[in-house]
Amino acid sequence: MDYKNVLTTCIYCGTGCNYYLEVLDGEILGVTPCQEHPINQGQVCIKGWNSHAFVQHPDRLHVPLIRDGDGFREASWDEALGLVAERFQAIKAEHGPDAFGVLTSAKCTNEENYLVQRLARAVLGTNSVDHCARL
Numbered sequence: 001m002d003y004k005n006v007l008t009t010c011i012y013c014g015t016g017c018n019y020y021l022e023v024l025d026g027e028i029l030g031v032t033p034c035q036e037h038p039i040n041q042g043q044v045c046i047k048g049w050n051s052h053a054f055v056q057h058p059d060r061l062h063v064p065l066i067r068d069g070d071g072f073r074e075a076s077w078d079e080a081l082g083l084v085a086e087r088f089q090a091i092k093a094e095h096g097p098d099a100f101g102v103l104t105s106a107k108c109t110n111e112e113n114y115l116v117q118r119l120a121r122a123v124l125g126t127n128s129v130d131h132c133a134r135l
């Protein structure tokens, strides 16, 4: 058996509580709040206790899906991202960059949110960028 405690930051809000993920043979069993972290000092809220549940949820997608008729089919990342780029280019050519609005997520890191707004402004050409934390 391979047991690890992995120090990480809760993704559910911007408070930034730290806890250890208890991992057994690659499966997350639970969390132990970090006693020595100055923000949460050994505490986490109810969201923090359950914040790992989605990681191993059976409904979680593991590969991209592309709409195919009334359903979806699995695709490679190259195919899915190529299709997205193609559709973005077509929308931009037909309707202009203001046709786009980009909504980022509090579940992403600051760095990821920064990259999304760079993509919106520099590639799509829109300043319509917002964040779910403001909703």
Ligand code: SF4
Binding pocket: 010, 011, 012, 013, 014, 015, 016, 017, 040, 043, 044, 045, 046, 047, 048, 049, 051
């Ligand atoms: S444990 Fe609760 S308060 Fe702390 S970061 Fe997670 S959601 Fe926010």
